[in-house]
Amino acid sequence: MGGIAFLKGHGTQNDFVLLPDPDGRLDLTEARVAALCDRQRGLGADGVLRVVRSKALGVSSEGEWFMDYRNADGSIAEMCGNGVRVFARYLVDEGLVTGDFIVGTRAGDRPVQVHPDRSVTVQMGPATIIGASVTMVAGRPFSGVAVNVGNPHLVSVVDDDVDTLDLRDQPDFDQDFFPDGVNLEFINPLGGDVLKMRVHERGVGETRACGTGTVAAVAAHLHNAGTDTGAATVEIPGGVVQVTISKGASTLTGPAEIVARGELDEKWWANA
Numbered sequence: 496m497g498g499i500a501f502l503k504g505h506g507t508q509n510d511f512v513l514l515p516d517p518d519g520r521l522d523l524t525e526a527r528v529a530a531l532c533d534r535q536r537g538l539g540a541d542g543v544l545r546v547v548r549s550k551a552l553g554v555s556s557e558g559e560w561f562m563d564y565r566n567a568d569g570s571i572a573e574m575c576g577n578g579v580r581v582f583a584r585y586l587v588d589e590g591l592v593t594g595d596f597i598v599g600t601r602a603g604d605r606p607v608q609v610h611p612d613r614s615v616t617v618q619m620g621p622a623t624i625i626g627a628s629v630t631m632v633a634g635r636p637f638s639g640v641a642v643n644v645g646n647p648h649l650v651s652v653v654d655d656d657v658d659t660l661d662l663r664d665q666p667d668f669d670q671d672f673f674p675d676g677v678n679l680e681f682i683n684p685l686g687g688d689v690l691k692m693r694v695h696e697r698g699v700g701e702t703r704a705c706g707t708g709t710v711a712a713v714a715a716h717l718h719n720a721g722t723d724t725g726a727a728t729v730e731i732p733g734g735v736v737q738v739t740i741s742k743g744a745s746t747l748t749g750p751a752e753i754v755a756r757g758e759l760d761e762k763w764w765a766n767a
């Protein structure tokens with residue numbers, strides 16, 4: 496019997512291990528996810544995307560394929576905007592879907608379009624403003640706009656260049672407001688509908704991009720400007736994406752790359 500198939504991919508350098516598991520047979524424990532994502536003792540990634548048939552999980556979705564997303568620490572999250580683009584790219588490259596299609600996620604169904612240049616547009620659902628809160632980075636308070644994009648975000652406008660922030664440690668946040676944790680985005684509006692952003696992700700740490708975070712950032716930026724409709728380009732350390740926000744809907748467009756494929760060692764997997 497061969498090892499367990501995997502692929503490695505990224506979307507604006509938010510990187511993932513993909514595990515094709517159409518019939519839902521893998522025992523994907525928290526410890527195995529954390530071991531896979533570990534950059535010293537595993538393959539290294541910000542998260543894992545298990546590619547499984549919705550039916551195999553008994554999930555109600557119009558999409559044949561369900562993105563079972565896990566953070567690098569093994570925790571489960573509702574949605575991953577960069578992950579869903581990489582997931583879609585995999586399905587198209589493997590001929591598992593044709594035309595436009597739907598990916599099932601814990602945040603609901605997400606319609607997806609893979610363009611001829613292999614960039615991907617995802618209908619990300621509503622980006623809902625849910626209030627205001629504060630985060631502390633190295634003892635410095637930043638107030639922000641709380642946004643739900645299926646998963647929780649707090650977006651803070653920073654007066655200095657976001658590059659000056661030290662995001663190595665987990666910033667403090669209001670655990671009563673965000674009982675399940677929160678993704679923290681820090682933005683500089685650059686003018687002309689362009690935002691620069693850095694992010695500290697729940698369950699991961701600082702990453703070079705966060706797709707749901709970019710959608711939250713644009714929704715918060717528009718909210719700060721007194722509107723709930725618009726579009727912006729977001730520059731993150733790992734690249735550039737485009738976001739549109741309209742009433743009850745949003746889209747995310749950006750690149751998706753598959754980098755490698757291989758097999759996990761069965762003994763390693765058994766002991767992980």
Ligand SMILES: N[C@@H](CCC[C@H](N)C(=O)O)C(=O)O
Pocket residue numbers: 509542566571572573574575576577578646647678696697698699702704705706707708
């Ligand atoms: N990198 C992702 C978000 C992944 C989930 C997040 N860390 C959470 O726990 O909500 C993205 O591209 O959206």
